[in-house]
Amino acid sequence: MQKLSKEFYARDPVLVARELLGKFLVRNHGGVERIGRIVEVEAYLGPHDLAAHASKGLTPRTRALFGPPGHAYIYLIYGMYHCLNAVTGNGSGILLRAIEPIKNIDSRTQGPGLLCRALDIDKRLYGHDLASPELYIGELADTPPPSIVKRPRIGVDYAKHWARRNLRFYIRGNAYISKP
DNA sequence: TGCACGATGAAC
DNA sequence: TTCATCGTGCAC
Numbered sequence: 001m002q003k004l005s006k007e008f009y010a011r012d013p014v015l016v017a018r019e020l021l022g023k024f025l026v027r028n029h030g031g032v033e034r035i036g037r038i039v040e041v042e043a044y045l046g047p048h049d050l051a052a053h054a055s056k057g058l059t060p061r062t063r064a065l066f067g068p069p070g071h072a073y074i075y076l077i078y079g080m081y082h083c084l085n086a087v088t089g090n091g092s093g094i095l096l097r098a099i100e101p102i103k104n105i106d107s108r109t110q111g112p113g114l115l116c117r118a119l120d121i122d123k124r125l126y127g128h129d130l131a132s133p134e135l136y137i138g139e140l141a142d143t144p145p146p147s148i149v150k151r152p153r154i155g156v157d158y159a160k161h162w163a164r165r166n167l168r169f170y171i172r173g174n175a176y177i178s179k180p
Numbered sequence: 181t182g183c184a185c186g187a188t189g190a191a192c
Numbered sequence: 193t194t195c196a197t198c199g200t201g202c203a204c
Binding site for chain 2: 042044051052053075077078079080081083085095097111112113114153154155156158159178
């Protein structure tokens, strides 16, 4: 397993989002290594993207989002679920929405909240480097690119025309997509 | 200092 | 369609 480089993240968020599909999210916690294959993501383009948290500007909450690429932006939603993003620079980031269980995962992972619950991901990992032993994204050599479906993002109807853009990406036909 | 509301998930 | 549950951002 080769960890993704900082340069991988420091690119156009749409490109990074598409290329994160098929990569592996690895979580080491409590002496257990859990691995999931990323099958669904959403791109949030930065402060000008009305659906993005970055559109609120630099606040204590969004600090990591405006930090260096390749780190984790994690937030609590609806008072009960954590969501994990990979920062791609300048306030942009990729929301990881679903993973396919590969190793040591026995609970559901279809949706950003469930994904974080299954991997014990919470605010303790806020701003964490995504190339660290505790939490990282890696790839296997010679993996062919998956067939990708584009759809509008989920739960951002308030964001005017930004709600209609196809910034949600998932692996065609995968059984672990959160919503069709 | 208070308050409306989510980048959700589950039940009904 | 309704509800659980709380940090955040903004109004007052």
